[in-house]
Amino acid sequence: MQKASSKLLEIEGISKTFPGIKALDSVSFSLDRGESIGLVGENGAGKSTLIKILAGIYSHDEGSITIDGEKIAMKNPWEADDAGLNFIHQHLNMVPFFDAVDNAFLGQWKKKGFNVDKREMMKRIDEICDEFNFDIDLKKPVQSMTTAEKWMIQIIRAFIKRPKILVMDEPTAALSDREVTSLFKVVEKIKSQGVSIIYVSHRMNEIFSLTDKVIVLRNGKKVFESETKAIDLDTLVKNMVGREREHKPMRKNIPGEVKALEIHNLNFKNKFRNLNFSINQGEILGVYGLQGAGRTEMAETIFGLNRGYSGSIKLYGEEIHPKNTQEAIEKGIALVPEDRMKEGLVLSHSILDNLALPNLADFTGRFGFFRQKQFKNDADHFIKKLNVSCRGYEDAVETLSGGNQQKIVLTKWLMKDIKLFIFDEPTVGVDVGARGQVYELIHDIASQGVAVMVISSDIDEIIEMGPNRVMVMKEGEISGMLSGEDMEQQKILKLCYRSE
Amino acid sequence: MTKLLKKYGTLLALFGIIVLFSILKPGTFFTLRNFINITQQISILMTAAIGATIILAVSEFDLSLSSIVSFGGIVAAGLMASGVNWIAAVLISCALSFAFGLLNGFLISKLKLPSFVTTLATGTLLGGITFWYSKGTIIFSGIPDEFLVMGQESVLGIPITSLVMFGMIFLFWYIMSKTVYGRKLYSVGGNEKAARYSGIKVERVKISAFAISALLGGFAGITLTSKLGSAHPTAGGAYLMQAYAAAFLGTTIFREGEANIWGTLVGALIMGILANGLTIMNVPYFLQDILTGIIIVAALILRVSKKS
Numbered sequence: 001m002q003k004a005s006s007k008l009l010e011i012e013g014i015s016k017t018f019p020g021i022k023a024l025d026s027v028s029f030s031l032d033r034g035e036s037i038g039l040v041g042e043n044g045a046g047k048s049t050l051i052k053i054l055a056g057i058y059s060h061d062e063g064s065i066t067i068d069g070e071k072i073a074m075k076n077p078w079e080a081d082d083a084g085l086n087f088i089h090q091h092l093n094m095v096p097f098f099d100a101v102d103n104a105f106l107g108q109w110k111k112k113g114f115n116v117d118k119r120e121m122m123k124r125i126d127e128i129c130d131e132f133n134f135d136i137d138l139k140k141p142v143q144s145m146t147t148a149e150k151w152m153i154q155i156i157r158a159f160i161k162r163p164k165i166l167v168m169d170e171p172t173a174a175l176s177d178r179e180v181t182s183l184f185k186v187v188e189k190i191k192s193q194g195v196s197i198i199y200v201s202h203r204m205n206e207i208f209s210l211t212d213k214v215i216v217l218r219n220g221k222k223v224f225e226s227e228t229k230a231i232d233l234d235t236l237v238k239n240m241v242g243r244e245r246e247h248k249p250m251r252k253n254i255p256g257e258v259k260a261l262e263i264h265n266l267n268f269k270n271k272f273r274n275l276n277f278s279i280n281q282g283e284i285l286g287v288y289g290l291q292g293a294g295r296t297e298m299a300e301t302i303f304g305l306n307r308g309y310s311g312s313i314k315l316y317g318e319e320i321h322p323k324n325t326q327e328a329i330e331k332g333i334a335l336v337p338e339d340r341m342k343e344g345l346v347l348s349h350s351i352l353d354n355l356a357l358p359n360l361a362d363f364t365g366r367f368g369f370f371r372q373k374q375f376k377n378d379a380d381h382f383i384k385k386l387n388v389s390c391r392g393y394e395d396a397v398e399t400l401s402g403g404n405q406q407k408i409v410l411t412k413w414l415m416k417d418i419k420l421f422i423f424d425e426p427t428v429g430v431d432v433g434a435r436g437q438v439y440e441l442i443h444d445i446a447s448q449g450v451a452v453m454v455i456s457s458d459i460d461e462i463i464e465m466g467p468n469r470v471m472v473m474k475e476g477e478i479s480g481m482l483s484g485e486d487m488e489q490q491k492i493l494k495l496c497y498r499s500e
Numbered sequence: 501m502t503k504l505l506k507k508y509g510t511l512l513a514l515f516g517i518i519v520l521f522s523i524l525k526p527g528t529f530f531t532l533r534n535f536i537n538i539t540q541q542i543s544i545l546m547t548a549a550i551g552a553t554i555i556l557a558v559s560e561f562d563l564s565l566s567s568i569v570s571f572g573g574i575v576a577a578g579l580m581a582s583g584v585n586w587i588a589a590v591l592i593s594c595a596l597s598f599a600f601g602l603l604n605g606f607l608i609s610k611l612k613l614p615s616f617v618t619t620l621a622t623g624t625l626l627g628g629i630t631f632w633y634s635k636g637t638i639i640f641s642g643i644p645d646e647f648l649v650m651g652q653e654s655v656l657g658i659p660i661t662s663l664v665m666f667g668m669i670f671l672f673w674y675i676m677s678k679t680v681y682g683r684k685l686y687s688v689g690g691n692e693k694a695a696r697y698s699g700i701k702v703e704r705v706k707i708s709a710f711a712i713s714a715l716l717g718g719f720a721g722i723t724l725t726s727k728l729g730s731a732h733p734t735a736g737g738a739y740l741m742q743a744y745a746a747a748f749l750g751t752t753i754f755r756e757g758e759a760n761i762w763g764t765l766v767g768a769l770i771m772g773i774l775a776n777g778l779t780i781m782n783v784p785y786f787l788q789d790i791l792t793g794i795i796i797v798a799a800l801i802l803r804v805s806k807k808s
Contacts, residue, residue: 057697078699093694095687097758106687107698109680116680 007066008033008196009165014063016049016220023049025220026063031165036187036197038211038228040204042240042459046220047200051169054198055087056080067164081108084164088154088171096143101125103142104157128156132186148179155186166190167198172206184210202290204233204497218242234490237497241459241489253446255283255468258316260451261420263302266311271297272476275311279420279451284442286462286487287455289473290496295455298473299422303335304328315419329358332419336409336426345409347398351390354397355379355412362416382411386441406438414445421445423454427461439465459489472496509802510752510763513795514770521777528780536658542772543665544727547720548743549764550672551713556747556759557676558709559689560615564604564623565717565743569736571630572597572721577731578633581642590647590722597718598711600626605707630733640730651726661723668716673761685709686758742771745792749799770795 009031016024024046031037041047052058054065056077065072067083074080080087094103101121102109110117110124125138134152142150151171158166168187172180187210191197199211207214208228216224216239224239258281266275272294279285289295301309304322313320315331322328328335345354356363356375365371379393386407390400397408406426413421423442427435442465446452456462462470469483472495480495522530548565555562572593579589604622608615650660676682687695688705696702720739725731749770750763771792778788 055697076699077697081699087697089697093691093697095690095694097690097755098683098687102683102687106694107684107700109683111680115678116683 007031008035008068010064010066011054012064012066014050014053014060014065016053016058016060023220024053024060027217027220027222028063029215029222029225031196031198034191034194034196035213036191036199036211038207038214039198039200039217040202040207040214040236040240041217042457045217045240047217048169049220050217051087051089051167051198051200054080054085054167055089081161084161086158086161086163086166088151088158088166088168094142094150094153097141099141100136100138100145100149100153100156104153105160106157108160124160125156128159131159132189151179151183162193163195165196165198167200169200170202171199172201172203180206202292202497204236207236208233216240233494233497237490237493241493253282253284253443253466253468255446256281256449259314260316261302261453262312262314262317264312264314266298266301266309266313268294268297268301268306268309270476272473275478277471277478277481279453280468281451282446282449283469284446284452284454284465284467286465286467286470287453287473288457288459288462288470288492288496291457292475293473293496294476295473296424299335299424299453299455302328302420303333303422329416332417333422334413334416334418334420335422335424336406336413337424345397345405348396350394350396351383351388351400351408352376352379352393354408355383355415358412359415378415379411382414386411386414387437407441410441410445418450420451420453423452425456425458426454427456427458435461435464459492462492463487463489507756508753510749510766510770510799513798514766514773517770517773517777521773521780525777525780529777534776534780536662538769538772538776539662539665540659541776542768543659543661544720544723545739545742545746545772546665546765546768547668547723548717548739549746549768550668550761551716551720552743552747553672553750553759553761553764554676554685554709555713556744556751557685557689558706559692560608560706560709561619561744562604562710562713563616563619563740564600564626565713566736566738566740567623567626567630568597568600568714568717569721569724569739570733571600571626571736572718573725573731573735574630574634574639574721574733575718576647576722577639577643577725580644580647581639583642586644586647593722594715594718597721598715600718601711601714602707604714605710608710609703609706627734634731634733636733638730638732643725643729648726648729651723651728661727664723669761669765676761681708689758742768742792745796746771748796752799752802767799 007030011030012028013026014024014028015022015026027046027050029037039047039050049058053060053074056074056079059075065074067085070083072079072083095106098106101118104125105121110120112120122138128134129136132152132155134156136145136149136152142153172183187197187199197210199207201207211228214226214228214231214236215222216236218240223242259278260281260283261279263275263277267273275298287295297306300306302313302322304325304327307323313322315333320331322331322333346357356370359375360370363371363375376393383393388400388404388407388411390404397405400408426438426442442452442454454462454465454467467487469481470487470492471478472480472482472492474496482491528534548569552562552565575596576589576593579592580586584592600622604619607613607618607622650664653660655663676685684695684700684705687698687700688702692702717736717739721736724735746767747759747764749767750765751757751759753763753766754760755763774791774795775788778791
């Protein structure tokens with residue numbers, strides 16, 4: 001007799017709320033035996049949260065998870081393991097100084113009496129390696145292994161107990177093309193053994209060639225589900241983007257004629273390759289790309305945070321080689337980092353102290369005294385200009401709202417003579433209402449002739465803030481430069497997901 | 501060359517110290533009698549240092565170690581002085597030390613307090629309790645002779661404390677490198693997130709590490725009392741620094757970058773032999789401190805350069 005349900009996995013009405021954000025909103029879907037599902041969505045759509053709930057790492061607020069007709073509370077990682085769910089996480093989690101055997105069996109080491117039974121574990125691993133044609137040195141500590149080797153260990157780990165369901169979260173993110181090809185073979189093999197797969201990826205060609213069904217998440221909701229065969233790339237991208245948000249473009253920004261920043265053949269390790277672009281005086285360039293596209297690394301290189309890059313960076317025709325951030329700042333480059341809480345501000349210090357940080361040298365008087373009064377006057381000017389709402393300048397920055405904190409970060413830099421302003425995710429953690437103000441600020445800065453680069457993972461933001469051009473990056477390369485009418489969601493996204 | 505130095509530098513240092521003292525004082529230093537002596541001298545330090553090794557393996561720190569050593573000794577001595585049977589006194593002292601370790605572990609892993617400051621605070625607290633219980637004085641009357649056997653007698657010419665130390669080294673080497681529990685300790689220290697994702701009960705492992713370490717600390721204090729025939733409320737003062745120094749020195753060899761028992765033994769030997777040799781040569785005590793400090797800094801430099 002069949003049980004009440006023939007489905008292997010049933011997820012019903014799963015919701016999860018984090019402080020201030022509903023990460024998942026009543027998501028339901030099911031998975032058949034031997035079926036593979038592709039899970040797609042933009043950055044922040046809720047894919048990773050869903051995976052972590054399935055893994056028992058986060059607990060869900062509402063809904064139920066049923067495997068083989070049995071309801072699982074899924075409050076702890078071992079519950080997932082017992083139920084036959086196995087994971088290959090986006091960030092490979094290993095103990096760096098353990099060897100392959102100890103990592104593959106992490107937390108489930110075989111015992112013989114009191115001893116760890118290394119021989120027995122080796123035997124099991126050899127069997128799995130034979131099955132998948134893996135060739136790795138099991139005695140090496142994983143810290144000296146390549147990403148592909150670490151990935152193989154994760155597969156081995158997943159197959160120690162034959163899983164019912166294998167969940168792969170961005171498995172190819174750090175692999176080379178050749179390695180991806182062999183991964184595909186492994187996935188095919190896993191499928192042929194009747195194991196069901198949930199496959200999360202930003203790479204659409206992988207979704208189309210590996211999955212039977214595709215599910216689209218957007219803003220924590222399931223918005224689309226279809227057989228993979230029945231749809232094409234356009235349909236999928238359209239569903240990922242949605243049509244809910246109306247764009248109100250910002251006022252027009254008119255850039256100057258002179259090239260402020262010129263980048264030629266910029267390369268850095270395996271992060272990005274052959275970047276060529278320029279930004280004019282007073283121009284706003286939006287930079288969009290998925291995680292791992294190399295956007296942040298590119299900005300960091302220009303700001304002097306990375307060594308060992310090749311290519312040239314010119315600021316108003318003058319070749320610069322920023323070896324550290326101080327040098328970059330002296331040349332007139334400012335970067336407002338993604339995590340402004342961590343990197344941009346000393347939260348427990350006062351507004352004035354924070355503002356003083358990059359400006360200490362400019363306000364140092366005789367005998368090394370800080371010219372407090374003059375500094376206060378200057379600071380006052382900018383704080384008023386940016387409309388920072390605070391009770392007094394002695395308040396700790398942590399007492400301000402997200403938007404106002406962002407303004408303090410900007411003010412800090414505005415007091416210097418800046419030629420190029422780089423924003424990395426300027427509105428992460430800023431509530432929707434205050435976003436407009438941040439965009440206004442960006443325009444204010446540009447209108448003073450400063451070249452501006454805005455990096456964002458939020459497609460709506462890229463369009464809303466009203467850039468002059470949008471540069472799209474994909475896997476370390478520039479995949480397109482859009483301007484005017486072409487700066488619209490689907491065109492941008494297609495450049496990210498372009499499957500060749 | 502630099503590679504070899506990096507890999508075996510600590511062992512070489514141990515060897516160098518032995519050779520140096522052997523040349524300087526062949527008649528007194530390089531004798532079997534003295535080497536047996538050294539094992540006895542480091543036995544209490546090594547007991548505490550094994551605890552430190554376990555704490556370092558889970559990537560934490562326990563600043564309350566000195567207080568635990570003092571506490572263990574005082575409680576055992578105090579109970580005996582008030583007429584409690586010596587075996588019962590030892591067991592109660594061990595149990596209380598263990599319980600104190602559980603408290604440390606609970607505060608650090610369940611309440612997620614930083615181990616450094618937490619153990620600084622609990623150590624101060626325990627130091628206060630120790631003073632209160634001992635009324636700030638040395639306890640020496642009422643300690644039965646049977647209790648002094650462990651710290652002062654020998655079997656076949658080898659001090660019992662040395663034998664106990666060797667037994668403990670072997671036991672904890674076995675636990676840390678051969679058993680599943682040992683793997684758990686190292687995985688919690690090596691990548692807490694990975695351990696958690698793999699279903700290891702990270703909190704429990706950490707609590708157990710603090711409890712075992714405290715038990716060993718208390719036992720070190722009991723042994724010290726047995727050796728001296730008396731207990732002083734600040735007798736454990738030097739052990740925090742020395743135990744962690746030994747364990748840190750140990751991270752530079754055998755299991756590279758990781759705390760391990762044999763490495764800790766080498767660390768304890770370096771410090772023990774240094775103290776022994778310098779004492780034989782009548783070098784003032786402060787110079788021992790200066791040298792120990794220099795050696796630890798050198799070992800740290802070695803460790804950092806290895807990791808990069």
